[in-house]
Amino acid sequence: MANHIIISLIFVALSFGLLAFAFEPSPLQDFCVADSTSSARVNGLVCKHPASVVADDFFFSGLHVPGNTSNPNGSRVTPVTVAQLPGLNSLGISMVRADYAPWGINPPHTHPRATEILTVIEGSLQVGFVTSNPDNNLITRTINKGDVFVFPMGLVHFQRNVGTGNAVAIAALSSQNPGVITIANTVFGSDPSVSGDILAKAFQVDKSVVDQLQTKF
Ligand SMILES: *[C@@H]1O[C@H](CO)[C@@H](O)[C@H](O)[C@H]1NC(C)=O
Numbered sequence: 267m268a269n270h271i272i273i274s275l276i277f278v279a280l281s282f283g284l285l286a287f288a289f290e291p292s293p294l295q296d297f298c299v300a301d302s303t304s305s306a307r308v309n310g311l312v313c314k315h316p317a318s319v320v321a322d323d324f325f326f327s328g329l330h331v332p333g334n335t336s337n338p339n340g341s342r343v344t345p346v347t348v349a350q351l352p353g354l355n356s357l358g359i360s361m362v363r364a365d366y367a368p369w370g371i372n373p374p375h376t377h378p379r380a381t382e383i384l385t386v387i388e389g390s391l392q393v394g395f396v397t398s399n400p401d402n403n404l405i406t407r408t409i410n411k412g413d414v415f416v417f418p419m420g421l422v423h424f425q426r427n428v429g430t431g432n433a434v435a436i437a438a439l440s441s442q443n444p445g446v447i448t449i450a451n452t453v454f455g456s457d458p459s460v461s462g463d464i465l466a467k468a469f470q471v472d473k474s475v476v477d478q479l480q481t482k483f
C-alpha cells in the first residue's frame with residue numbers, strides 16, 4: 267500500500283514536471299485554426315469549425331519581400347505569427363524574417379513566450395544575449411550565411427549587421443504568439459511614463475538624462 271502511494275506521488279510529480287516543460291499546451295486535435303470573428307476570450311484563439319477550414323488557413327505568402335529598413339534601428343522584422351497565419355493557433359511555433367541595413371540593429375529585446383532559433387540567409391550578424399541576474403554574462407559572436415544561433419527563452423538579445431551589405435535572417439520561435447518586449451521602448455516609452463525619479467535611480471543617472479530618453483520613445 268505504502269509503495270502504491272509512493273509510486274502515485276512519483277507519477278504526479280513527473281506529470282507536473284512534464285506540464286512545466288510543455289510551455290504551450292500540446293494540441294488535443296489535428297489543428298485549431300484561429301477564428302478571428304469569434305468574440306470569445308480564451309487562452310489562445312477560438313477554433314474555426316474544422317469543416318470550414320481551407321488550405322489558405324495554413325498559408326502565408328510574402329517572406330521573399332525585403333522589409334523596409336529606413337528607420338532609426340536600420341532593421342525590420344516581418345512576423346508570421348498566429349496573427350498572420352491562423353493555422354498556427356495552438357501549435358506553439360512561428361517564424362519571422364529580419365532585414366538589416368549595413369550597421370542596422372535589432373535592438374535589445376526579449377520574447378516573453380519563446381526561444382528563438384535564427385539562421386543567416388545573407389550577410390553577417392553580430393548576435394548576442396545576456397544571462398539573467400546576478401551574472402549578466404554577455405554571450406556573443408559573429409555569424410555568417412548558413413550559420414544558426416539560438417536565443418534561450420526570455421533572455422534579452424540583439425543582432426547587428428556587421429557585413430558590408432544588407433543582411434537577412436529567418437528565425438523560428440517556439441510560440442504561436444511569442445511577443446516582443448523591446449527594452450528601450452518598454453522602459454522609456456511606457457504609457458503612462460514610469461516616473462523619471464524611479465528611472466534616474468534605476469539607471470544611476472541624472473533625471474535630465476531620463477527626460478531626454480523618454481522623449482525618444
Ligand atoms: C520605407 O520607409 C520610409 C520611412 O517610413 C519611407 O519614406 C519609404 O517610402 C519606404 N520605402 C518603401 C520602398 O516603402
Ligand SMILES: *[C@@H]1O[C@H](CO)[C@@H](O)[C@H](O)[C@H]1NC(C)=O
Binds near residue numbers: 338
Ligand atoms: C526598433 O525596433 C524595435 C523592435 O522591432 C521596435 O519596437 C522599435 O519601435 C524600433 N524603433 C524605432 C525607433 O524604429
